[in-house]
Amino acid sequence: MREHQEKVPFDYIVDKFSKMDPNVIATTLGIPYNETNKSFVLEMMKETYKVFYPSGKVYTASGEEITSYVLKTIIVRYLVNGKGTSLTGKYITYKEIKDGQIYYPNFYKRTILRLSQLYSENKEVFRKNAELVKAKFLEQGDLSFSFDFMKNVNFLFVFYDEDEEFDASANILMDQNIEDYYNAEDLAVVVDVAIEYFLYGYIPRELGMYSF
Numbered sequence: 174m175r176e177h178q179e180k181v182p183f184d185y186i187v188d189k190f191s192k193m194d195p196n197v198i199a200t201t202l203g204i205p206y207n208e209t210n211k212s213f214v215l216e217m218m219k220e221t222y223k224v225f226y227p228s229g230k231v232y233t234a235s236g237e238e239i240t241s242y243v244l245k246t247i248i249v250r251y252l253v254n255g256k257g258t259s260l261t262g263k264y265i266t267y268k269e270i271k272d273g274q275i276y277y278p279n280f281y282k283r284t285i286l287r288l289s290q291l292y293s294e295n296k297e298v299f300r301k302n303a304e305l306v307k308a309k310f311l312e313q314g315d316l317s318f319s320f321d322f323m324k325n326v327n328f329l330f331v332f333y334d335e336d337e338e339f340d341a342s343a344n345i346l347m348d349q350n351i352e353d354y355y356n357a358e359d360l361a362v363v364v365d366v367a368i369e370y371f372l373y374g375y376i377p378r379e380l381g382m383y384s385f
Contacts, residue, residue, distance in 0.1 A: 179242035183229070186249045191227035193253065201257040204324065213252065217323050218370045219306045224248060233378075241380045247355075247363055251323055256353040264329050264346035272357040280357075284364040285345055291372055292316075292332045293341035299332075302374045314344075322367055326354050330371075 198213070199206035205214045206226075213224045221234040229249045231239040239245055267273045267280050292299055300316065308318035317331040329346040333339070345364060355363055370376050 179246075183242045183246045183249070186246060186253055187227075187229035190229050190249050190253050195226045198252050198255075202252070202255050202324065203257060215248070215251070215323065217248065218320075218367060218376055220376055222248060224252065237378070239378060241378060243362060243380045244366065244376065244378075247359065247366065250359060251326070251354060254354060254356075255325075258325060258350040258353040260325055260327050261349040263349045265349050265351070266344075266346060267357070267360065270347075270352055270357055270360075276357045276361070280361050280364075283361050284368065285343055287365075288330065288345065288368055289332070289341050289343035291368065292343055293335060295372060296332075296334075298374075299371045302371045305374060306370070320367075322363060323354075325350065326363075328364065328367060 195206050195211070195213070196208075198204075202215075206212070207214070211226045213226065215222055215224065222239070223232045223234070224230070225232075229245065231245045231248055233239065239248075268277050273280075296316070303310070303318045303320065306320050308320040311317040311319065311329070311331075313329075314331040315334040317329065319327055319329040321327050325348075327348040331344040331346070333342045335341040347360070351360070366376060366380065369380065
């Protein structure tokens with residue numbers, strides 16, 4: 174049942190992917206496409222992936238096939254839906270995007286609340302792993318940094334330490350161009366994947382819909 178729930182959205186986006194011109198995708202997003210072996214090369218959280226056209230199969234730089242439908246789906250959705258819009262350098266909240274108000278309770282529980290809890294237990298781990306992805310450290314809160322999830326997809330995480338009155342908390346902002354790559358429903362999963370990276374220093378290969 175779980176595998177079916179995760180496979181359906183992947184099959185849907187791959188069907189759209191297979192009907193697109195790969196050269197147009199590459200030009201739009203500004204990423205390499207190899208005509209000979211029919212594959213794209215892109216980075217997610219500084220990890221390199223190869224995506225084959227038209228199958229949508231995804232491999233790591235070392236040749237390991239990604240079997241997680243969650244990871245494959247967000248990568249192929251980037252290729253299908255991405256408009257190539259440059260970063261604006263201006264940040265918005267989840268509530269400001271289309272349908273963000275509707276999905277915010279789920280987004281808050283799944284990402285912001287989880288992020289604040291993990292941060293309070295893993296402060297130095299988060300800082301170290303932020304350095305691995307060359308995050309830009311800022312002066313908001315007690316710790317804050319912006320980072321590229323994929324090309325032209327950028328987030329800002331802000332953390333506040335616990336004190337005598339309040340528990341540790343967090344906020345998640347995204348560049349104003351975010352809707353040119355992912356919609357409100359996608360973003361809960363996208364941010365979840367980023368959180369996994371900051372927790373482990375890599376993206377777990379077997380992430381599922383209910384792993385988080």
